Amino acid sequence: MADGESGPVTARELYNRVTSQGDRIRALKTEKAPKNDIDVAVKQLLALKVDYKNLTGQDYKPDSPPEHNVAMIQNCSPGADDGDDFVDPWTVQTGSAKGVDYDKLIVRFGSQKIEKELIDRIERVTGKKAHHFLRRGIFFSHRWLQDVFDVPLVVQMTDDEKYLWKDLTLEKAYQYTIENAKDIIACGFDVDKTFIFSDLEYMGSSSGFYKNVVRVQKHVTFNQVKGIFGFTDSDCIGKISFPAIQAAPSFSSSFPDIFNGRKDIQCLIPCAIDQDPYFRMTRDVAPRINYPKPALLHSTFFPALQGAQTKMSASDPNSSIFLTDTPKQINAKVNKHAFSGGKDTIEEHRKYGGNCEVDVCYMYLTFFLEDDEKLERVRQDYSSGALLTGELKKLLIETLQPLIAAHQESRKQVSDEVVKQFMTPRKLAFDF
Amino acid sequence: MADGESGPVTARELYNRVTSQGDRIRALKTEKAPKNDIDVAVKQLLALKVDYKNLTGQDYKPDSPPEHNVAMIQNCSPGADDGDDFVDPWTVQTGSAKGVDYDKLIVRFGSQKIEKELIDRIERVTGKKAHHFLRRGIFFSHRWLQDVFDVPLVVQMTDDEKYLWKDLTLEKAYQYTIENAKDIIACGFDVDKTFIFSDLEYMGSSSGFYKNVVRVQKHVTFNQVKGIFGFTDSDCIGKISFPAIQAAPSFSSSFPDIFNGRKDIQCLIPCAIDQDPYFRMTRDVAPRINYPKPALLHSTFFPALQGAQTKMSASDPNSSIFLTDTPKQINAKVNKHAFSGGKDTIEEHRKYGGNCEVDVCYMYLTFFLEDDEKLERVRQDYSSGALLTGELKKLLIETLQPLIAAHQESRKQVSDEVVKQFMTPRKLAFDF
CATH class of the missing domain: 1.10.287.10 (S15/NS1, RNA-binding)
Known part of the structure; x- marks a missing residue:
């Protein structure tokens, strides 16, 4: 939070x-x-x-x-060894193979760790075991959240942001929205409880969205966005005013169809921690426009295949496993490119063991291997040297292949008609 | 232009x-x-x-x-006597009882005067005598333009601007829009050819408006709006990005219902000259987003009752004749408050004559007395002293009273239903 x-x-x-x-x-x-x-x-x-x-x-x-x-952060954690992380909504960089130092980020962003007490409380409230992402403190799962809390889910696709920041046309930005929506829908969201929207499209079809955008825009100065996002005088006015567009869906009156015009419904935003500046701003503005503050659930970043200090990039197929990869591609990518925490020779590895803190295969397994005990066994065996790098890679490959194949199968079922259903402003299966 | x-x-x-x-x-x-x-x-x-x-x-x-x-302007017109005019979209100030010096403003804004050749050309093209506002180079008349050119008219009500700049709620700003729309409709516009819209409302119901707003926002930097409008770092991001919202209706694709999605329809914007900075910016951006530049027709300002160097204000009833004034109020206001170019005594007035250049009654007659010959006679008689100040005031009162009464009568006929018709996005009586 x-x-x-x-x-x-x-x-x-x-x-x-x-x-x-x-x-x-x-x-x-x-x-x-x-x-x-x-x-x-x-x-x-x-x-x-x-x-x-x-x-x-x-x-x-x-x-x-x-x-x-x-x-x-300079006050909280002085020293030279922590100056390498850079995180804002558009750039995430770290010099460490272990990835971003989240404890420091939590201090810097003024967040709190998801402690055991909170997870216990969530399990008591929902009567369900917490998702392994939550238990491991690494991530959240929207679908798990929707299932156990039984709440409406609204997904904002910021295609206007993409258009403003990147060198592409409005039409292309919207096309990406549709493609991304298909991947989201393929995760198994309930169409009766989920509304996915494109900023470019929904701004022109909602009686509530733009009004909230203007309300936020009136209460944030250029000085403030300069301080929070580092904008300069050379930035276009679209970027400068965009934070208000990312903020507005935090308020239930932006969705009159779903919340029946009510403006007092609380909002929980699960997002990667680099998006926090937007919502820190939103939380500052909310009381001044008489709206409740949104709560936040921060995820960590998914590491790049070639090491947590490298960057994933859509134009470099070896920088990550893609949702479109074939079993063969997964096999080749993991074997050839996954950064390993193992030792150089089998002998050394057996003797000294591998380093799970920098091993990307192990990091990926913390995301995708649901069984806590099995994961812990992998950690121990790899650290002791009992499990070899090749065997660890094989385990990840065998975990990913069926997951990705199943996703691809689900995605095939997502027709344009289904996308349209999810993206149509409408009443969901809740009464407000 | x-x-x-x-x-x-x-x-x-x-x-x-x-x-x-x-x-x-x-x-x-x-x-x-x-x-x-x-x-x-x-x-x-x-x-x-x-x-x-x-x-x-x-x-x-x-x-x-x-x-x-x-x-x-400092280069074009050096000298001390011309430093008193200040004109931007939110403030019009002059130190001269004659009003703003338009010749200098035209140079400063890079506009051109509406010369006799242009009026002749308009009369040839339309086959109609030019409106007296146009003939006298003081103003335009939207209705006359719509009648003689037979074109769709789109009226933007910038209630978001009002909300951003003034200390009022969004709801109040929208309410003003409806009241202002009634006054506009009462002027006699053709509902089949006219679309009036509120920014706050239309942004949420048009598939084209927001997209053009974002297009403009991507192509204008803070440096630029700082240069054009004088914004500072303490201004809210709503003000900073607003110029794009005023710009977008210049492009026909902002109105897909009217222009059938076409983006090549030319636009003519009749507006008071203080609004020119918005459209100078728009004309700069247009070619970069592949749209035609809008053309402009500038009006002069309507002078305040107590003299062109004073300010009209809704909170000071004596600063202008209001559309809600009774015949009695008009009589009292003109007699008591209209700044006079006459002399102090009848004897002096008969001897030296009055000064039409600063006389507000005469200025008002240039707006409201349609008969060119009669107006010219008034000017000559008042300047020579043959016409006394009381007589001039009486003439203005007798001109205004029926005009205002007729407007009030028309306005009464404008029901909420009629306002709704004008403000509903729809096809107009034109094929594109």
């Missing part, structure tokens, strides 16, 4: 938060809000000012934004 | 134009455009660079925008 209030990223962001808190207090006074509300807001303001001074070493002064955009 | 190419406003705008022209040429080369196209673009680039040097005294250098944002 992310908490936008508790962990600001940078001095500039904190500066903006002090400024807007001041504005909020003035607004409360103008509208003669209850004294208690104002007192609470003033206390928050004072706390923010203390944070600001701690971070920058200077008092907050109106109209003097911090010159150096110090990031919280 | 405005011409965005021929008269840039400021050094910064010109700088941006050189930069984007360079980008355009690179794009043309990449897509292997015909040599002739590239040659033309290069010639334009060189001309822009010469303009830039003339204006700033410096050579254009990439990544070095001009430090001082010199405006063209």
Whole structure:
């Protein structure tokens, strides 16, 4: 769960938060809000000012934004060995074969780890065993979430973002949306409980979406998006205003067909942690436009085949296993390209064992091998040297081949008609 | 007619134009455009660079925008007596009782005057005498334009802009749209040829509008809107991206119902000259997204009752004649508050005559007295002193009272049902 209030990223962001808190207090006074509300807001303001001074070493002064955009992480984890991770909504980079250091990211983004207590609570509430992604603290599974919580699921396809950031036409961006929607649907979502939408299409067919976009846009300044996303004066105005479009689906009134016009339905957003800046902003804005804040469930990143410090790329077929790969391709890719934590010779491997922390096959198995005990046995055997690299690779190949084949079979069943059903704004199987 | 190419406003705008022209040429080369196209673009680039040097005294250098944002007007019309006019889309100010100096504004905005040749041509093409607004070079009349050119008319109500700039709710902004729509409809537009839309509403019901908004947003940078509109880093991202929303209705594909999906229909925008910056930007973007440039017809401003250098304000009933005024109120307002160009005593007035250039009653008559000969007689008689201020006021009162009463009567006939008809996206009485 992310908490936008508790962990600001940078001095500039904190500066903006002090400024807007001041504005909020003035607004409360103008509208003669209850004294208690104002007192609470003033206390928050004072706390923010203390944070600001701690971070920058200077008092907050109106109209003097911090010159150096110090990031919280530099305060929390000083040292040279942690400076290699870079994570924002468009770039994820790490210099470490173990992948991004999530503990540091959690501090930097002001999130909280999914601890055992939370998982226990989820299992109590749902009466179902937590999904292995959740148990292993690596990921979430939308489908599991929909099944056990029995809630409407709304999937936003940001094809406008793709158009704004990449060198492609609007038509091409929308085409990708349809192709991606097919892969999502093939995961087995319930059409009666799921609405998938393209920004480009839904903006023009929803009576609620654009109105919420404008509401958010009124309450976020260029200074703020500059602080959060690093936009510059040379960026196009589409990028600059886009965060509001990613924010608006957090509010139930953006979907009048599903939520019957209600604006008080809480929203949970499962997303990769690099998307957090959007929702930290959303959580800041929500109370100012009288909407509940969305909650967040962050996933880790899926590592690239050639090592967690390399990049997956659609144009490099060897950088990952694709959903379109044949069994033969899977076999070849894993054997040839999967970065191994094993030793150079069998003798050495038997003697010293392999390193699961950097072995991509093992990382992939934590995603795809559901059996906790079997996974633990693999970890022990590979670490001790009892399991050889070739055997580990074989195990991953045999796990992936049927999974991918089944996905391809499901995807074949997803006709254009089915995509259209999922993407039509409509009432779902819930009453609000 | 405005011409965005021929008269840039400021050094910064010109700088941006050189930069984007360079980008355009690179794009043309990449897509292997015909040599002739590239040659033309290069010639334009060189001309822009010469303009830039003339204006700033410096050579254009990439990544070095001009430090001082010199405006063209300072070059074209040096002198102290012309520094008082300030015109942008949100503020119109003048220090002169004669009102804004339009000749200078035309130079500054790079527009052209509506000369006699153009009016003659319009009369030849339409076979109708030009409207007195057009003949007097002061204004346009949408209805006259629709009648004589027999074209679809689309009226954009920018309630999102109102919400973003003013301290009001979204609901209130939309309510103003409906009230304003009633006044527009009461002017007598043909429902079969007219579509009135609210941005807040139409964005959510058009399959073409948002797509064009995003197209424009991709091709305009913050630097550009900063140069054109003076936005700052403290402005909300809604304001920053709004110009694209004002631009998109210039393109026929924003109205698929009316233009049957065609994107090549030319657009004429009659608007007050303060709105020109939006469309100068639109004309710059249009060729880059393969749309025709809109043409513009600029109106002058309607002067405030207490003098052209004062401001009309909805909260000051004496600052203008309102469409809701009773005959008695019109009588009282004109007699008490209309700024007069007459002399202090009857004797002086008879001797020296009145000054039509600053007399608000005379200015109003140029708008509302259709008879050219009668108007000219009024001008001569008032200037010579033959017509007294009280008589001039009486003439204006007797002209306004029936006009306003007739408008109120028409407006009463405009039911909510009629408003809904005008505001429903639909095919109009034209085939495309």
